Amino acid sequence: MKRKKQRGFSLQLNYNAIHSQDAYFYQLIYMVMKEYSAEGSSKVLNMNFVAPSPDQMLRVFNYRTSLLDSIRDNILLEITNAAKRLGAFSQPTTIAIDFFDIPYYGDKNSLNVVGTKRKAGTNYAHSFLCGDAVVKGERFCLSFVQRTMVTEDVELLEKLLKTVLEHVSVSIVLLDREFFQVAVIKLLLRNSVSFIMPATNTEEIKKLKKENRYSLPCIVDYTMRSRNEEVTVKLVLIEGEKDGKKCVFGFITNLSWSANEVAEYYRSRWGTETNNRKRNEFRAMTTSRRYEIRYLYYLLSAAMHNIWILLNLIIACRFYGMQTVPLVEVYIMKEVVVAEITSIQ
Numbered sequence: 570m571k572r573k574k575q576r577g578f579s580l581q582l583n584y585n586a587i588h589s590q591d592a593y594f595y596q597l598i599y600m601v602m603k604e605y606s607a608e609g610s611s612k613v614l615n616m617n618f619v620a621p622s623p624d625q626m627l628r629v630f631n632y633r634t635s636l637l638d639s640i641r642d643n644i645l646l647e648i649t650n651a652a653k654r655l656g657a658f659s660q661p662t663t664i665a666i667d668f669f670d671i672p673y674y675g676d677k678n679s680l681n682v683v684g685t686k687r688k689a690g691t692n693y694a695h696s697f698l699c700g701d702a703v704v705k706g707e708r709f710c711l712s713f714v715q716r717t718m719v720t721e722d723v724e725l726l727e728k729l730l731k732t733v734l735e736h737v738s739v740s741i742v743l744l745d746r747e748f749f750q751v752a753v754i755k756l757l758l759r760n761s762v763s764f765i766m767p768a769t770n771t772e773e774i775k776k777l778k779k780e781n782r783y784s785l786p787c788i789v790d791y792t793m794r795s796r797n798e799e800v801t802v803k804l805v806l807i808e809g810e811k812d813g814k815k816c817v818f819g820f821i822t823n824l825s826w827s828a829n830e831v832a833e834y835y836r837s838r839w840g841t842e843t844n845n846r847k848r849n850e851f852r853a854m855t856t857s858r859r860y861e862i863r864y865l866y867y868l869l870s871a872a873m874h875n876i877w878i879l880l881n882l883i884i885a886c887r888f889y890g891m892q893t894v895p896l897v898e899v900y901i902m903k904e905v906v907v908a909e910i911t912s913i914q
Contacts, residue, residue, distance in 0.1 A: 578594075578630075578640055580593060580629055581629070582629070587619075588619070588620075588621045588625070592619075592620060592621055593621055593626065593629055593630075595614075595620075595910050595913065596610055596611065596614055596620050596621055596626060597626075597630070597869070598873075598906065598910065599613075599614060599907065599910050599911075600853040601851050601852070601853050601869050601870065601873050602851070602873075602903045602906050602907050602910075603903075603907060604850070604851075604852060604853060604854060605853060605854060606623075606853065606854040606855055606856070607623035607626045607627060607853075607855070608623045609854070610853075611623050611626070613911075614910075614911070617911050617912075617913065627857070627862065630865060631861070632861060632865065633861065634715070634860070634861060634864060637861065637864050637865060637868060640868065641712070641713070641868050641871075642712070642732065644868070644872045645709075645710065645711065645712055645871070645872065645875065646736060648709065648872065648875045648876060648879055649709060649711060649736050649737070649875075651879055652707065652709060652878075652879055652882055655882050655883065655886050656886065657706075657707045657709075657882060658702070658707065658737045658738070660738075660740075661737075661738040661739060661740035662702050662703075662704055662707065662737055662738065662739060662740060663702070663703045663704065663739075663740055663741040663742075663743065663837065664700050664701060664702055664703065664711065664733060664739055664741075664742055664743070665700075665701050665703050665742075665743045665744075665837075665838040665840070665841040666698065666699070666700050666701075666726065666729065666742060666743070666744050666745075666748075667698075667699060667701075667744075667745055667838075667841055668696050668697070668698055668699070668716065668745075668747070669696070669697045669698075669699050669713070669845055669848070669867075670683075670685050670688065670694035670695070670696045671694055671695045671696070671697075671863065671867065672688055672689040672690070672691045672693070672694050673691060673693045673694050673695050674690075674691055674693075675858040676858070677693045679860065680717050680718060680719065681695060681715065681717050681718075681860040682694070682695065682718065683695075683696045683716055683717070683718055684718075695715075695860065695863050695864070695867070696715075696716040697713045697714065697715055697716060697867060698713060698714050698716055698725045698726065698729055699712075699713040699729075699841075699871075700712050700713065700729050700730075700732075700733045701840075701841045701844050702737075703743065703837045703838060703840050703841065705840075705894060706878075706881070706882060706885065706894065706895075707878070707882070708840060708841075708843075708844055708878060709875050709878055709879075710844070710848070710871045710874065710875055711732075711733045711736055711737060712729055712732040712733050712736070713729070713867075713871060714728050714729050714732075715864060722747065722748060722750065722753065723750060723752040723753050723756055726748065726753060726756060727756055730742075730756070730757075730760055730762070734760065739762055740763065741762075741763045741764065741765065741824070741834070742757060742762050742763070742764045742765075743764070743765050743766075743835060743837070743838040744764060744765075744766045745766070745767070746766060746767040746768065746769050748766060749766060749767070749768065749769040749793075749821070750795065751793045751794065751795040751798045751799065751800050752795070752798070754793060754800045754802060754821075755798070755800055757823075758800070758823065763822070763823055763824050764821075764822060764823060764824075765820055765821075765822045765824065765831055765834060765835045766820065766821050766822070767818070767819065767820055767821075767835075768791075768804060768819035768820060768821050770819070773791075774791070774804065774819055777789055777791065777804060777806070777819075778806060778817045778819065781806055782817065785806055785807060785808045785817065785828075786805070786806060786807040786808065786827075786828035786829055786832070787805075787806050787828060788803050788804065788805050788806070788827075788828050789803075789804050789806070790802075790803065790804070791803070791804035791821065793821075802821045802822065802823060803821065803822050803823065803824075804819055804820075804821055805819065805820040805821070805822060805828045805831045805832065806818070806819055806828065807820075807828050807829065807831075807832045809832075818832065820832060820835060844874065847874050847877070847899060848870045848871055848874045849870070850874075850899050850903075851869065851870040851873040851874055851877075851899075852866055852867070852869075852870040853866045853869065853870075877895075877897075877899055877902055878895070880897060880902060881895040881896055881897055884896050884897060
């Protein structure tokens with residue numbers, strides 16, 4: 570863990586620095602494993618060895634956002650390449666793209682704060698658009714980009730897709746209905762990417778649902794329009810249940826599959842919800858309102874989640890010769906790593 574993190578980070582320490590690079594990285598990993606703040610981790614580790622103070626930690630890891638972007642790319646690519654050497658991503662992969670929101674309680678007028686659905690007592694959050702592989706045993710976060718109050722969804726998606734496509738071959742992209750936009754569909758088609766996305770219940774789609782209600786499941790052509798732009802896609806209509814009542818669900822796609830196949834395949838996207846919960850188990854605490862610190866801590870949680878998946882991939886390949894469901898739970902890995910760090914003299 571320390572080696573993979575050190576390859577991404579560049580610490581600028583004075584020639585007469587009291588603490589070594591190792592001490593800073595051990596404390597950083599400890600913070601993530603215990604979900605502690607810099608203050609809490611410093612107090613605990615000082616009982617085992619002289620650890621950097623909270624001020625020293627925050628000063629050394631005080632990065633600009635542009636540098637954090639570079640660190641993000643280096644660390645996530647390092648882990649992805651390690652997974653490839655074990656046979657992961659040998660086939661074109663399916664990725665799920667969704668927003669990950671971290672509730673925020675500070676100044677809502679900050680550029681990096683966006684409005685969201687109410688969660689944990691606030692309507693504001695720091696938000697990241699993430700691209701996660703959905704194949705079991707390979708659910709790595711391939712990349713993420715930060716969202717601001719002035720960035721458009723299509724702009725974020727284009728940036729994320731560019732990075733992901735440079736690292737792996739993508740077969741299908743699964744998106745939320747938040748991306749139900751002509752510009753987004755055109756972007757996906759330009760990149761020769763297949764996609765599945767829930768359809769927004771526009772008046773035209775309501776009409777198509779009504780017209781085809783006796784021939785479900787079915788697929789009809791549907792032309793999306795926005796100002797002077799339009800694009801034709803396949804509209805998948807399938808019957809289901811919501812809140813105990815029968816209703817018609819719609820998806821748009823460019824795949825030549827049956828309606829049932831499209832709807833069933835989209836269900837694999839929900840593995841990203843598990844990913845989000847697991848990432849939260851690796852998030853260090855902070856009361857700082859500085860965006861750079863919160864960005865750094867999210868980066869660490871995504872990287873450590875990937876390392877957990879990589880660990881399970883290593884064990885599965887060594888003992889079973891193939892990928893399996895995770896064999897080592899998060900809490901076991903955390904206990905082992907914490908014990909190793911606290912044993913250092």
